[in-house]
Every structure is written in C-alpha cells, then in structure tokens.
Amino acid sequence: METSLISPDNTWALWAFLTGWAAASIYLEQKYAWASKMSGAIIALIGAMLLANFNVIPLESSVYDAVWNYVVPLAIPLLLFQANIKKIWQESGRMLTIFLLSAIGTVAGTIVSFSLLKDVIPHLDKLGAMMAGSYTGGSVNLAAMASKFEAPGELVSALVVADNAMMALFFFVLMAIPAIGFFRRRYQTPHVEEVEAKTADNEGETQAASFWQRKEMSLKDIAASVATAFVLVAVSFHLADFFARIVPTGANTNIFFQLLGGIIGDQYLVLTTLTVLVVVAFPNYFENIRGTQEIGTFLIYIFFVVIGVPASLALVVTTAPLLLVFTLIIVVFNLLFSLVLGKLFKFNLEEVVLASNANLGGPTTAAAMAIAKGWNKLIVPILLVGTLGYIIGNYIGTGLGMWFQTVM
Template identity: 65%
Template sequence: MEHTLIQADDTLTLWGIIIVWASASIYLEQRYKWASKVSGAILALIGAIILSNTGIIPTESPVYDAVWGTIVPLAIPLLLFHVNLKKIWKESGKLLIIFLLSSIGTVAGTIVSFFLLKDHIPYLDKIGAMISATYIGGGVNFAAMAAKFETPGELVSATVVADNLMMAIYFIVLMIIPTLSFFRKRYSIPHILEVESGNSDGDGTTLAESFWKRKDISLKDIALSVGTAFLLVIISFKIAGFLDTAIPSGENASVLMNLLNGLLGDKYLMLTTITFILLGLFPKYFDSINGSQEIGTYLIYLFFVVIGIPASIPLILTNAPLLLLFTFIVVMINMIISLTAGKLLKTNLEDIILASNANIGGPTTAAALAIAKGWKDLVGPILVVGTLGYIIGNYIGTLLGFWFSSII
C-alpha cells in the first residue's frame, strides 16, 4: 500500500477530491480568461498530477476504476443525444483515413525507438509489442500483448507508469496545439471557429462560459438523461459481453472471427452503435431532453482528473526513465506523421489532433478532448473510428513483437 495522506480505500474522500477539483476546474475555466485559455481539462489533469506526486492521494484506487468503468460509459451516450447524425457520417470518412495514417506513425515510431534503445532496455521486444498495440488501440491491447509475450510483471508495471505519464503530457500538448497561431495559420479549423463564433458579442465572458450558456432544465430532464444513459449502457454492455463470449477469438480462431469479435464484442462500440440507432429511430425523444450535454461533460471532467492521477514522476525517475524516452519517441513520431499527412491531405486540424489522441490514448480520451474543446460533432465519429484501433492494435503489436524478438 502506498504511503499517502489519503489511502486507496478511503473512497468517500477520494470521490470528494475528484468531484471538488473537477468542479473547481470548470469554475476557473468559466470565470477567468487565463483559465479559459489553458482549459478546464488541463487544469483538472495538472491538479491531479500534483495531488498524486506530492503524496496526497494514491496513484491506484477502486475509485479510479469506478470512473473508468461507470462514469465514462455513462458520459458517452449523454453526449451523443444531441449530435447531428448527418455530420457524423460525413466526418467519419475523413477521420478514418487520418486515424489509419496516424497508426502508421505509431508503427514507425515504435520501430525507430526500438532500434535506438534495444541495447539499453531489457525485454524491449516485448515492451515494443505492448506499446505499439496500446498506442493504436488502448489498455485492452496493452494487457493482451503483455500476456501473449509473457512480459515480466515488474516491467509491465514500469511501462504502465511511463505510458500514463506520457499520455498525460501528450494530452496537454494536444489541448494547447489548437490555441497556437502556427497551427491555426497552416490548417483549416472549422470546428474551432464555430465554437469561437459563439462568443462574438464581446460581452466580457470567457469562451467556455459563452459556450455553456444557462439553459432551461427540469427534474424530468435530469431523470430522462441519466435514466436513458444507464439503460443504454446496461443493454449495450450485456449484448457486447454475450457476443464477446459467443464469438471465438484468439490464436485458434480465424481472422474473420477475431474481427467479428473485436467489432461486436467491444463494449464502447456497441454502446455507440445502439445509441446511434435509437437516435435515428426516436429523434424527437432525444431532442426533447435538455441538460444531457451538460451532465455528460461534467462526468467527463471527473475522468480528466482521474487520467492525471497515475502519472507518477518519482516512479518514472526511479524505475523507468529510459521507458519514458521510448514512449516519448513513439509519440513524437506519431504526432509528426499525423500532422504531416494531415497537411498533405488538407485535413482539418481538429481531425488530426483527435486521430492522434485516439491512437495514443484510445477513443475515450479523444472523445473527452473533443468535448472539452466544444467540437460536439466530432465526439461520435472519433468514438467509432478510434474503436477500430482496438481491433488492429493486437495484430500490429503481435507482428512487431515477433519481428523484434528475432532481432534481439
């Protein structure tokens, strides 16, 4: 057990800290110009990093697992209730192309990083398989590669810490990029301009406060928003769980069966799909619910706090400074290739940022970034496209793992 001021089993206090700091981040973002420029998401994340690295809160707790397992799934349908389905289909094609090109960036980054550091980091063939898989898909792929290549437990733990810290840093970088004039001048930014045009009246409010104007909301709206979201999560997760068990997967199954299992057995993809179907079937019902976007965004801010907590700087400096360098090289090459490919294809900056985020952090963190920036029409597409990474991540990780092991 970690020696922290608040212990991992003090669930009430930990929930309180997450909720209070998420609330404070939202307030600061909407109250002060400097905080609005930094963004509430970054404030939430940095605050969490400080709290965990100063020994106030632990880096692991069942509370954080509950945020990943319950809060995030609830937020997803809430934020999709008012999306424009026509824009969803229009945006998905562009995002898919840039996401796949960004995945090539991960592969290239892993190969370069492996050859630079293979003589300095033990078991780098196994670590390379894990990082390449997770930086295309997500934590599921990381766990699958760790088990497949039988990576020693202490190395898995050290790699997780390096991965968490790098993801937190990269998330902050991706949040800052759209505010820099260098990128704004060189890429098309339609979603950024759409959000900023909402504060064109010069009334002195911050951009965030203007975007989240006060709306009419009733007790019935809250009940229908939360109740419908919970119902969608339960149904989707049960169906996905059943199909994941029913459809064969693994080394003994065919490529087609593995593909079907990855598509139909994925909880988040099933949740997004069922939500889309119901949006198409009952548009008036979902249009009539006020407040779902606000509730969903608040829940995502709890998630922003939690993703910053495991980024333990002392642990990295003690156990895995070279692993941090390894992940840094992979992430930098992914970003460079994503931005270059996006520029050549005249892709929107928002699409490039979200595609790279979906590779490195998974579709949920990419959706969270889209929500934080107010790019509501990209939330659905990046969840759909990003989930593809869960499917292809294991194949790419396996191929690179076998290749690297033949070299070492």
C-alpha cells in the same frame, strides 16, 4: 512505500476530491481568461497530477477504477444523445483516413524506438508489441499484448507508469496546439472558428462560459437522461459479453471470427453503435431531452482528473527512465506524422490533433478533448473511429511483436 494524506480506501474523501476538483476546473475555465485558454481539462489533469506526486491523494484506488468502469461508460451515451446523426458517416470517413495516417506514425515510432533501445531495455520485443497496440487503440490493447506475449509483470507495471506520465504531458501539448498561432496559420481550423464565432458577442465572458450558458432543464430531463444512459450501458455491455463468449477465439481461430469478435465483443464499440442506432430510431425522444451534454461533460471532467492521478513522475525517474524515452519517441513520431500527413492531405487542425489523441490515448480521451474544446460535430466521429482502433491495435501490436522477436 510512502502513504498519501488521503488513504486509498477513504472512498468518500476521494469522491469529494474528484468531483470537487472537476467542478473547480470548470469554474476556473469559465471565470478567468487564462484558465479558459488553458482549458478546464488540463487544469483538472495537472491538479490531480501534482496532488498525487506530493502524496496528498493515492496513486491507486478502487475509486479510480469506478470512474473507468462506471462514470466513463455513462458519459458516452449522454454525449451522443444530441449528436447530428445525419453527418456521422460523412465526418467519420474523414476521421478514419487521418486516424489511419496517424497510426503510421505509431508504427514508425515503435520501429525506430525499438531499434535504438533494444540492447539496453530487456524484453523490448514484448514491450514494443504492447505500446504499438496501445498507441493505436488503447489500454485494452496493451493488456491484450501483455497477455499474448507474456511480458514480465514488473516491466509491465513500469511501462504503464511511463505511459501514464507521457500521456499526461501529451494531452497538455495536444490541447495547446489549436491555440498556437504557428499552427493556426498553416492549417484550416473551422471548428475552432465556429466556437470563437459563437462567443464573439459575449465580450465579458470567457469562451467556455459563453459556450456553456445556462439552459432550461427539468427534473424529467435529468431522469430521462440518466435512466436512458444506464439502460444503454447495461444492455450494450451484456450484449458484448454475450457475443464475446459465443464467438470462437484463440490463436488458431479464423481471422474472420477474430475480427468479428473484436467488433461485437468490444463493450465500448457496442455501446457507441447501439446508442447511435437508438438515437436514429427515436430522434424525437432524444432531441427533447435537455441537459445531456452538461451531465455527460461533467462526468468527462471527472475522468480528466483521474487521468492525471497515476502519473507518478518520481517512480518513472527512479525505475523506468529508459521506458520514458521509449514512449517519448513513439509519441513524437505519431504527432509529427499526424501533422505532416494531415497538412499534406489537407485535413483540418482539429481533425489532426483528435486523430493523434485517439491513437495514443484512445477514443475516450479524444472525445473528451473534443467536448472540452466545444468541437461538437467531431465527438461522434472520433468516438466511432477511435473505438475501431481497439481492433486495429491488436493486429498492429501482434505483427510488430512477432517481427521484433526475430531480431532480438
């Protein structure tokens, strides 16, 4: 096995890379027009992907795990502190509808992909269940379906690699769509236009630089932001773990308890819900904290760097080319269904691409896209709707997996 220039256990060097490249991506986005159009999020992702595939940084490390386990959970409440809570349900209702319509694309794509490849890919009934769950909810659903259907470990590993590579390319496409004239002419884009309007008077600056202008921030603001985020994560995760232990689980469990456990036992759903409730209960406290969006967004950029790292294109090509085709078909169907049904039911382009992102990448990547694009009004709705996808994903994955087993 090839070794990377920076070893997986070189913790400080890897943290220096993650934070340094995230900072460099933000700088480029705010400094140069080409980078602003491309977005710092994509720069962060592609840079990490290239360095990982050229063996500069490792494909796996406990440092990357720390980003998923600590950095991402901290970013979520920070980005919800300034949310316009009064519009949550109005906005979330629209997002939930397009999210469910987008999920139809995942189901259709999985069925078509399974039908085409079931004779050439072993255990595709199990892998189909995993990807149906994952491309409705997220990686937690993939893990749950892999355990439920007892998929072979080597195939699971190859599928995860193919999935990561496909998602890296997919995020690039989704980030680019709102800037393409073909789509702008055919869909309403109120959130894009709002961001552009805010930057119209700042001709010497890029859109990103104008949006993220320097703001007053004190030591007290930083302390309150970070400490409150830590408290909310700690309380939420402990509550979710507690509920997960006391709610009955298992194959023979009543569907009500399965649904209840999926809701109150999910860490991210509890974290999102608790944060929203606390912000509603103490609006003055949160409205007076400065810098939460800036700190949270920087943490999300670190997350974007980590997304690009595991996408080992060489490993996909050598070990799982058919799995790459398998995931590609599902992704294409989801995106096509999202765009067509979104147009048919008159959804905004921003809502369509975020719903597709939430299905295929999960709520965190969808929220990260909304943040990177400056669509602040959609951050809370897509987080709420995308997190509920974790629950829906297990049922869709289970249903398709059981059906696929009967035709293998």
